[in-house]
Amino acid sequence: MAAPDTQLMLSVGLIEKDINGDTLWVWCYPSVSPELRDVLLNKCCLTHGNQGLNTFVFSQFCRTWYYISTVEVQQPTALTKVTHFSIAVTAKDFNPEKYAAFSRVLCRMYMKHGSPVKMMEGYIAVLTKGICLSDENGSFVIKDYDVRKAYLAGSVKDVVAQFGMETIILYTAVMLKKRIVVHHPRVEALLEFTRALPALTWHRKDWSIVHPYVSLTDCELENLKTCTGYIAGFVDPEVSNRSDLFDVFINLPDREIIVCQAAKEAMAMGKVHRDVGLVIVQSAGDTERTEAQVIKDISVKTREILASLASLAEECENSKITLESLKQCHFPPATENFLFHLAAAEQLLKI
Structure with missing residues (x-):
C-alpha cells in the first residue's frame, strides 16, 4: 500500500532546449493545465536567453507547487540534439529538498536513456511504492524527507542577520497575514529568504502563504491577488512600483523594508x-x-x-x-x- 505522501505528487513534465536554441514543452505525465504549462515554461530559465542557469527553482501557482531542475547536456549522450533540459514536478506539498532529490534522479535517467519512458517508470514507482531504486542513476526514498525538515530548512538566523531589530516588522506582517513582497535579482536569494519567513509564526505551520518566485504576468498576478495574505518573491525590480500588490515591501539587496501607508496603522509598533x-x-x-x-x-x-x-x-x-x-x-x-x-x-x- 502506498504511503499517503506519495499521493501528493501530481505530474512530471519535460522541457528541452535544442541545438537551434528553441525551447519546447516535450512531454508530460499525466497532464498539466495550459496555464500551468505556460508558467513552467517561463520559470524553467531555458526561455531566458543568456541570463544563466537556475539549476533548481520552486514556487506555486493556483495552489499547485512546482519544482524545476535544469541541467546542461553533457556529451556523449543519447540526447544528441538537445543542449539543456528541465524536469518539472508538480505536487500538492511544500518540500523542496524532497523534489530536488527526486528530480535529480529523473534527470540522470533522461540523460542516460534519452527517453521519457524510464522517467515515467521512476515516477510511477515513487507514486505507487514511495521508492525509486537505481544503481546507476541514484536512489530516492520518499519517507526520507520529513516535511518538518523542509519547514526548518529556511534560516531565521540569516533573516535576523540581515535586518536585526527590524525583523519585528516582518514578524508583525506575517502574524497579521499581510501581503509581503520581496525583491532580489537572484532567484536563489528569493527562494532562501521567502521560505524562512513563515517560521516566524511556527504555530500555524503554514507554508502555503509562500510564493517564492512570481513573475509580473497577468495570470500569475491574478492568482496572487486571490490570496488574502502572502509572501511573494520577484526578480523584476518593476515590482517596487506595484503598490497594489503589497502592504510591506522588502528590497533584499539594500536591506530595506517599506511599510505602505495603508498598512502603517495596523503595523504600528509598541x-x-x-x-x-x-x-x-x-x-x-x-x-x-x-x-x-x-x-x-x-x-x-x-x-x-x-x-x-x-x-x-x-x-x-x-x-x-x-x-x-x-x-x-x-x-x-x-x-x-x-x-x-x-x-x-x-x-x-x-x-
Missing part, C-alpha cells in the same frame, strides 16, 4: 513588539542556538501573546473579541491596535 523583537534578536544572535531553538524561542513568546488573546476572547460573547472589549483593558494604543488586528488574523474577532 512595547509588545519591542519585547518580541528583543527575543528574536538575542536568540538568533546566539551562536550556540540552532535554527530549531531560535524558532522555539520565538514561538514561546508568540504563544504568550496568543494565550492572552484567547483569555480575552473567553470573556466575550461567543468567544469573539470586539474593539470595545479591548478598550476596556486599557492597553497602550499600539498594543490595543496590534491585538485587534491579530484577533482578526486568528479569527477571534467579532465582525
Whole structure:
C-alpha cells in the first residue's frame, strides 16, 4: 500500500532546449493545465536567453507547487540534439529538498536513456511504492524527507542577520497575514529568504502563504491577488512600483523594508513588539542556538501573546473579541491596535 505522501505528487513534465536554441514543452505525465504549462515554461530559465542557469527553482501557482531542475547536456549522450533540459514536478506539498532529490534522479535517467519512458517508470514507482531504486542513476526514498525538515530548512538566523531589530516588522506582517513582497535579482536569494519567513509564526505551520518566485504576468498576478495574505518573491525590480500588490515591501539587496501607508496603522509598533523583537534578536544572535531553538524561542513568546488573546476572547460573547472589549483593558494604543488586528488574523474577532 502506498504511503499517503506519495499521493501528493501530481505530474512530471519535460522541457528541452535544442541545438537551434528553441525551447519546447516535450512531454508530460499525466497532464498539466495550459496555464500551468505556460508558467513552467517561463520559470524553467531555458526561455531566458543568456541570463544563466537556475539549476533548481520552486514556487506555486493556483495552489499547485512546482519544482524545476535544469541541467546542461553533457556529451556523449543519447540526447544528441538537445543542449539543456528541465524536469518539472508538480505536487500538492511544500518540500523542496524532497523534489530536488527526486528530480535529480529523473534527470540522470533522461540523460542516460534519452527517453521519457524510464522517467515515467521512476515516477510511477515513487507514486505507487514511495521508492525509486537505481544503481546507476541514484536512489530516492520518499519517507526520507520529513516535511518538518523542509519547514526548518529556511534560516531565521540569516533573516535576523540581515535586518536585526527590524525583523519585528516582518514578524508583525506575517502574524497579521499581510501581503509581503520581496525583491532580489537572484532567484536563489528569493527562494532562501521567502521560505524562512513563515517560521516566524511556527504555530500555524503554514507554508502555503509562500510564493517564492512570481513573475509580473497577468495570470500569475491574478492568482496572487486571490490570496488574502502572502509572501511573494520577484526578480523584476518593476515590482517596487506595484503598490497594489503589497502592504510591506522588502528590497533584499539594500536591506530595506517599506511599510505602505495603508498598512502603517495596523503595523504600528509598541512595547509588545519591542519585547518580541528583543527575543528574536538575542536568540538568533546566539551562536550556540540552532535554527530549531531560535524558532522555539520565538514561538514561546508568540504563544504568550496568543494565550492572552484567547483569555480575552473567553470573556466575550461567543468567544469573539470586539474593539470595545479591548478598550476596556486599557492597553497602550499600539498594543490595543496590534491585538485587534491579530484577533482578526486568528479569527477571534467579532465582525
